[in-house]
Every structure is written in C-alpha cells, then in structure tokens.
Amino acid sequence: xxxxxxxxxxxxxxxxxxxxxxxxxxxxxxxxxxxxxxxxxxxxxxxxxxxxxxxxxxxxxxxxxxxxxxxxxxxxxxxxxxxxxxxxxxxxxxxxxxxxxxxxxxxxxxxxxxxxxxxxxxxxxxxxxxxxxxxxxxxxxxxxxxxxxxxxxxxxxxxxxxxxxxxxxxxxxxxxxxxxxxxxxxxxxxxxxxxxxxxxxxxxxxxxxxxxxxxxxxxxxxxxxxxxxxxxxxxxxxxxxxxxxxxxxxxxxxxxxxxxxxxxxxxxxxxxxxxxxxxxxxxxxxxxxxxxxxxxxxxxxxxxxxxxxxxxxxxxxxxxxxxxxxxxxxxxxx
Amino acid sequence: xxxxxxxxxxxxxxxxxxxxxxxxxxxxxxxxxxxxxxxxxxxxxxxxxxxxxxxxxxxxxxxxxxxxxxxxxxxxxxxxxxxxxxxxxxxxxxxxxxxxxxxxxxxxxxxxxxxxxxxxxxxxxxxxxxxxxxxxxxxxxxxxxxxxxxxxxxxxxxxxxxxxxxxxxxxxxxxxxxxxxxxxxxxxxxxxxxxxxxxxxxxxxxxxxxxxxxxxxxxxxxxxxxxxxxxxxxxxxxxxxxxxxxxxxxxxxxxxxxxxxxxxxxxxxxxxxxxxxxxxxxxxxxxxxxxxxxxxxxxxxxxxxxxxxxxxxxxxxxxxxxxxxxxxxxxxxxxxxxxxxxxxxxxxxxxxxxxxxxxxxxxxxxxxxxxxxxxxxxxxxxxxxxxxxxxxxxxxxxxxxxxxxxxxxxxxxxxxxxxxxxxxxxxxxxxxxxxxxxxxxxxxxxxxxxxxxxxxxxxxxxxxxxxxxxxxxxxxxxxxxxxxxxxxxxxxxxxxxxxxxxxxxxxxxxxxxxxxxxxxxxxxxxxxxxxxxxxxxxxxxxxxxxxxxxxxxxxxxxxxxxxxxxxxxxxxxxxxxxxxxxxxxxxxxxxxxxxxxxxxxxxxxxxxxxxxxxxxxxxxxxxxxxxxxxxxxxxxxx
Numbered sequence: 001x002x003x004x005x006x007x008x009x010x011x012x013x014x015x016x017x018x019x020x021x022x023x024x025x026x027x028x029x030x031x032x033x034x035x036x037x038x039x040x041x042x043x044x045x046x047x048x049x050x051x052x053x054x055x056x057x058x059x060x061x062x063x064x065x066x067x068x069x070x071x072x073x074x075x076x077x078x079x080x081x082x083x084x085x086x087x088x089x090x091x092x093x094x095x096x097x098x099x100x101x102x103x104x105x106x107x108x109x110x111x112x113x114x115x116x117x118x119x120x121x122x123x124x125x126x127x128x129x130x131x132x133x134x135x136x137x138x139x140x141x142x143x144x145x146x147x148x149x150x151x152x153x154x155x156x157x158x159x160x161x162x163x164x165x166x167x168x169x170x171x172x173x174x175x176x177x178x179x180x181x182x183x184x185x186x187x188x189x190x191x192x193x194x195x196x197x198x199x200x201x202x203x204x205x206x207x208x209x210x211x212x213x214x215x216x217x218x219x220x221x222x223x224x225x226x227x228x229x230x231x232x233x234x235x236x237x238x239x240x241x242x243x244x245x246x247x248x249x250x251x252x253x254x255x256x257x258x259x260x261x262x263x264x265x266x267x268x269x270x271x272x273x274x275x276x277x278x279x280x281x282x283x284x285x286x287x288x289x290x291x292x293x294x295x296x297x298x299x300x301x302x303x304x305x306x307x308x309x310x311x312x313x314x315x316x317x318x319x320x321x322x323x324x325x326x327x328x329x330x331x332x333x334x
Numbered sequence: 335x336x337x338x339x340x341x342x343x344x345x346x347x348x349x350x351x352x353x354x355x356x357x358x359x360x361x362x363x364x365x366x367x368x369x370x371x372x373x374x375x376x377x378x379x380x381x382x383x384x385x386x387x388x389x390x391x392x393x394x395x396x397x398x399x400x401x402x403x404x405x406x407x408x409x410x411x412x413x414x415x416x417x418x419x420x421x422x423x424x425x426x427x428x429x430x431x432x433x434x435x436x437x438x439x440x441x442x443x444x445x446x447x448x449x450x451x452x453x454x455x456x457x458x459x460x461x462x463x464x465x466x467x468x469x470x471x472x473x474x475x476x477x478x479x480x481x482x483x484x485x486x487x488x489x490x491x492x493x494x495x496x497x498x499x500x501x502x503x504x505x506x507x508x509x510x511x512x513x514x515x516x517x518x519x520x521x522x523x524x525x526x527x528x529x530x531x532x533x534x535x536x537x538x539x540x541x542x543x544x545x546x547x548x549x550x551x552x553x554x555x556x557x558x559x560x561x562x563x564x565x566x567x568x569x570x571x572x573x574x575x576x577x578x579x580x581x582x583x584x585x586x587x588x589x590x591x592x593x594x595x596x597x598x599x600x601x602x603x604x605x606x607x608x609x610x611x612x613x614x615x616x617x618x619x620x621x622x623x624x625x626x627x628x629x630x631x632x633x634x635x636x637x638x639x640x641x642x643x644x645x646x647x648x649x650x651x652x653x654x655x656x657x658x659x660x661x662x663x664x665x666x667x668x669x670x671x672x673x674x675x676x677x678x679x680x681x682x683x684x685x686x687x688x689x690x691x692x693x694x695x696x697x698x699x700x701x702x703x704x705x706x707x708x709x710x711x712x713x714x715x716x717x718x719x720x721x722x723x724x725x726x727x728x729x730x731x732x733x734x735x736x737x738x739x740x741x742x743x744x745x746x747x748x749x750x751x752x753x754x755x756x757x758x759x760x761x762x763x764x765x766x767x768x769x770x771x772x773x774x775x776x777x778x779x780x781x782x783x784x785x786x787x788x789x790x791x792x793x794x795x796x797x798x799x800x801x802x803x804x805x806x807x808x809x810x811x812x813x814x815x816x817x818x819x820x821x822x823x824x825x826x827x828x829x830x831x832x833x834x835x836x837x838x839x840x841x842x843x844x845x846x847x848x849x850x851x852x853x854x855x856x857x858x859x860x861x862x863x864x865x866x867x868x869x870x871x872x873x874x875x876x877x878x879x880x881x882x883x884x885x886x887x888x889x890x891x892x893x894x895x896x897x898x899x900x901x902x903x904x905x906x907x908x909x910x911x912x913x914x915x916x917x918x919x920x921x922x923x924x925x926x927x928x929x930x931x932x933x934x935x936x937x938x939x940x941x942x943x944x945x946x947x948x949x950x951x952x953x954x955x956x957x958x959x960x961x962x963x964x965x966x967x968x969x970x971x972x
Contacts, residue, residue, distance in 0.1 A: 117413035117764035165745030263509030273373025
C-alpha cells in the first residue's frame, strides 16, 4: 500500500492512539495489545504507525539493522571496532497468524547449504523485527508453539535459534503490538502479561463522530493520495512531537513520591509480580514527556493506570469485572 | 545481549539468590527450578549469574530441535573432507556450565526426555545418523516456570535439586526501591552497572571461597543420617533426596564460611530440597524437627559449645546432634556472618501446585483422548499428536513421509547426503542430493478438544439445588478447558426444545457468562438437547475432520418431552445412539439426587457408551480416588 490511511485521520479511539504513541516514544514500555470488536480501526491504526516512525542510523550490511548506540548488538557488529552506518527507516513488520516456526525464528539457508555446502543462518521475522514494531493481527489465534517462541524473545530481547542444524542468536528487541477480538478466545496469561499496555476499544457511539468517520473513509477511498496529502501537516506535527518527546524522555524528573505511588498501586491491586509497577511508572514518565511536563506527576500515573493494570489484576479466568478502582486518588492516599 | 542487570542489584528474592548460589558452590546439587508468578525477576536473576562465576549461562530455547540438543554429524566437514565427524550440540556446550530453560514447563516431551537422561548420567550418548559418540555433559540445570501454564512431569521435577517458590515483594517501600533501581538501570545501564561492580566482585569472591571450602567438606555419618531422616519424614521417593540435602547443606555451610555442617544448614537445605519431593499425604516438611532420641546416642561429641551460633538457633542447638563448631576456619566469622535463615516457603501458591487442587481434579474426569495414530492439527494442550500439516513444532524427521507430505527437512537431508559427497557427481552445487537422501519433517502439535456442554435447564433441575451443583461441575470443567485450550460450545434444553447458547468458540469466558445467565423452568426435552448438540458437533466436524469431539451432558434424566415419537425416553435413547455410532466420546453427569431414581441419565450414558458420574460423586473424598487413577493414566498418555 502506497498510501496507508493516516494515523492522525482516525476519528476518536483516543486511548488506543495514546497507547500506540507512548510506545513509539518509549520502546521499552513493552508493546500494546488492542482488544476490541471488529471494525474499530485497530489494524488501520497500527499500520498507520509506519508513517510516524523515524529514521535511524544502523550498521551497514547488518542483517538485524543494529544501531551502534543501542546496548544490543549482534555478534558480528559487536566484534567490529568501527561501523559504517546507513540511514534506516523503522517499520512495522507483520507476523501473519499462519506463520510457521522456521519463518519466525529463522532457519538454515537452503541455497548456501546446497550450492556451497556451508551452514548459513537465514534470518526470520524476528530478525526483521529487531528495532522495529512487530505486529500480530488476531494474536489470540496464534499457534501455541509460535507463542512460546515469541515469549522467549520478548522476554530476553534475544532470539536464540537451536534448530535445523543452525545454532545462532541475535538481538530481537521490538515493540510487540497485537490486535484481537476477544470473542474468539483469550490470550494466555503469560503472553498477556508481556504486553506493557492493553486497551479495550469499542466502536464510537457518538453519532456526529460516526458520521465524520464515514465521511473521511469515503474521502480516502475516492483518492488515497489526495487524502493523505491533506493530512500531511497533522502527520508531520505528530511525528515531530513524538521525536521531541523521545529526546526529553530521559530528562523527565521523577519525584520520589511517585515511586511510592506506583508501588502502592501494585500492592493495593494485588497484581502479580513487579512488571506492572515498573511499567506504570515508565508509562507515566513517557506521558509526561509527550506532554512536555518536565516532571512526571500523579495525574500522569492515574491516566495511564487503566492501560497498564487492566490486564494484570489477579483474577480467575472467569472473573468478569475488571476490578479497577474508580477513585485512584483514594487508593493512593490510603 | 551485552548488558545485564547486576545480580546484587536485585531487591529481595533472597531464596532464589541463595538457591542459585548454592548451586554455584556445589554444582552436584543438581540445579534449581524457580516456580512463581510472572514478573518476579526469575530470569533476570538467572541471567545475572554469569557475572559471578566463570560458568556461562546457556539458554535452551523452547523451539530447540532434538539434533541441536544432542549434536549431530558435522555437515560442513562431511561435504568438504568426506569424513563423518561429530558436531556438538547444546549438551556439549552446557558441559561445566549452567543450562537455563525459561518456561521449562512448556518444553516438549522429547526434549525433556533427553535432558533427563543427560542430567542423570552426566554424559550425552549419541547414536544417530550414522555416528556414535559420547561426551561429558555435566551442567547445572536451572528452570523457571509459571505454574499457571501447566505442570512439570514428576520425573523431570525430581531432577532439579532445589525448588524455590517465587512471589512478588509485598512491602510498598521495597517495591518502590525495585522500580527506582529498574528505572535507573534503563536510563543508563553502564553507569548503573558500574555502581554495583564492587558488590558483584565481593560476591563472586565469597562464592569462590565457599567453593573451596565445600570441596573439602565431608558428608560424615551424622549428616548422612539426619538427611536420610528428613527425607523419610517428607515421604520423598528414592534416595536422591538425601544426597541432595546433604550437598545443599554443605554448600550452605561453606557459604556461611564454615568447614562443617550444622543442623541449621540441613534445615535450610530442607527448605529447598523437600518441597517438590514431598509426598502429598506427608506432613509439611518445614521445619523438619530433628529426631532427637536416636541421634543423641550417636552424637558423642554433643558437648555444647554453641556460643558462636547465631542467637535464633539457640533453642534447637541445645539438642544439636551435629558435631559442634570447635574450629572456626580463618577467623573471619564476623565478615561472613551466616545470613538469617530464609523464610519458610509455605505460600498458598506453593500449596496449590504441590497438592492437586480440587479444581484440577475434576477436570481429569474428562476422557483424555489418548495419543492417537490419526493425524490431526490444531493448537491446544489436551494431547500431542503427530501433525500431518505444515503446522506444529518441528520435532524430528523421517525418510518415509506420508503420501502428501512435502515438508522437506533440509538439515537432515543434507546430513544424510554429506558423507557421500566425495563419490558423487557434482555439477554446480557443492552438495549432490539423490532421492535416498531426502528427509521430511515430523511435526508435533497439541490438539485441543472441542467440548460441547449439553445442559438440562428444565424445571426439575431447579429443585434441590441441582442446577447449582451442575453449574459448579461445569465451571470446573470449563476451567480445565481453559488450561487445555479447548474450544467449547453450549447447548441448553428446556420447555419446548433445545437452543444453542454458544456456538463453538475458543472463548471459554463467553461460555461461562452464558451459563451464569441460564434460567431454568419448563419440561425436559432431553432428546432435543442431545440432537442439537449432535448437530453442532457434526457441523463443526464437517469443517474440520481432525477435530476431537467431546460431549458433556448434565441432566437429571427426567425426560418428559418427546421429539420424534410419543415416548420421551425412547427418543432420548435414539438421539444418544447417534453419538455411539460416530464414536464421539461423552460424559454424563447425573444430577438426580432423589430417593426414587429413574436411572434415565444412566441409561442415556449406556446408550452413548459414555462415562457416567453422579454429581455428588464429583465432590469430596470420593472424587479424589477416582481422580487419582485418572491423572496417573493421563500422565502416561501425555
């Protein structure tokens, strides 16, 4: 597609858009899972991210587009003392639900093996995803063993391959974005927990929003190129805003009290482990950076809390209530 | 991959750290399995071990194929030089190192078997693809797992020397500290690591010193005896337990800077060694009180010079059967003060996992489709079958594929061809292949069942809490389906006929919601209910011929609404016979509790050749006995 529907032209769905933007700013947030009914612009939004992604300097010729400034270099790059870099545009890499394991983790390069009698690793989707966004549509329908593989590399940021005669490992740090329709079944808790943020979305109910939505869609389909041109300015502005937020991110001041607040939420809601607390604070900082607040505040924390905690509440598989408190201030002040 | 969070910067999780350190001190302990909720730094700590020793942490990914684990013929050399040589796999690389399996409970069975063999013998024997080779493979096996995702086979579990149950930190202040450190690390990993370098260095020094101490330590008679007694008390099977106990105690003593083992060391060791070896009906292992009477006679040197022991041991040490601590090696007891004994891991999570919960039990009433020879596909955990499609895990290879199979296993093909390269005719490729070389992938897949619940919602079910009991039973079964990743459907019948409340879906949540809202009342059209379920399953089967169908009927059997004839019971039998003809597995749960029983549900079960249970049987003690037999059987099948 030459002209994906512009991200900024999506009507409503503010939570979803915010969650995606926060992950663009801070890839360490741990990705987004978007749960919602059909036809709620889930995929459109994710694919629309392509246009917002920045260009980065990567090592020339590297299969995994290693960034010299990142802490994660592949073996080859790590051995080099100096790098020649090229400009690389980050992208959205899609993992289709029907993918086979060898395509995901990589396999033995057939041509090299037969023609030259050499064992060479043929990179898979996880290699392509390094430094990028890995998008899985209908992630709840993914085969179990593929989920296992994903879990492995999401956890470590490294893809370790021990199969088909090749033994190889390479960095695989990516922002995992999944979309799913919960009617088709749920995600395994372990995978669910790996997502930094989860947003539940529904179709917009407001009539005027809905009619605006139709109008734009019709416009777009009539002439995608022209439509995109009209949204160019908004797109550019958002892109710049994201860039600026990235630059500010590490300078956002975190008051001591906020660590305490984040920890308190974790205890009060009885979440499993500590990933929730850490993500909560990270997300609050990222939001503060996005809004150029200089300091992460409690209201940032409260605003991201539903996205961070909704899926992490300790509950039985059949507990329907999400159990999130209505009054966060009270939880924090208790 | 180049940067790691420092070991000493991990807040809390003392037990995990300790268990791992003991394994570094005494590798023969046999590894650790860390079992606990997500996000508790399990893998962070394991990976951080690398900075404390010369040992490497080797990852065993879940997608590993068997040949990569044990090793295989060196394909490149075979092509170039025409010689058959062995090229080592993960087990060779793991020799002398730490082998780490994250999500160890998800590891495929074939791989587990190989691991068990290697871990048991300390060596790897390879007899495959025309090579015969053996090499040492002594490694510290470390696994981490989240019990929500499934359990470990007992035999595999026993291979892990130590067991630690991991939970999050409950204290707000410490939680805040965890976040603070993590944020600091992510903002500037290099600076953070530098900050902790001193601690890490001190820690590795202490481990190195403890290692020397442990190497000289003897497991003398009293230690061996007490270990054996602890093990016996816990009802541990086999004799590995006491050996591991003694060795762990030795490591604990060495860690505390002592050259001999005290009762306290053994007690601490018991915390790690016994939990996963304890028999269900044995009393909880902590704290295992030392059997004093006999020991006293055997402990001749029991002359109380316990001043140097930490105060909290006072009470027990009076009866301490161990040789007293006469010589403190080096006088650095202060610096290496023994750490306070770790907390007793008796959290509820631990309990649940060790003793099979009622919930788990009920589910095993479902007939588990045995491993079958028919080819099936689908993801799920109920059973593992060879997959005929291109889906599933690449487990092994074969030279004799099925007619439609064209899923070439390139690696195996090349290895098969490699030795003959010197004598074959090459055109432009380095490797000449012939038909005989071709190998095809054998894939393994888990097949989830498709379970249709056929629920009686008639008026008679409303009486005597039958419906409540029925719902409870179904809920348990649903929970099982959730873990096994089955697909479920729900049919209810009452009044005039039957209704499909939920078409077959993987969303177990939806089924549960429908069930909660299910109203009761009206007559009992049992035949209609069965027929409707039959149609539902049949429609699905047409779409997916490899489906494993399962029917669960919940009824009191008081059929009083006919479908085809005038006789409601005869109609029900007729509908039931459909399932038998198609060999659909079924379970009938009879909710009839009255004194005068009509036994229609039972007859229905017979007509379907289904398993039959009374709802009351599904509770309490009786259940346990049924279940035990079933789970044992299930373990074999899986």
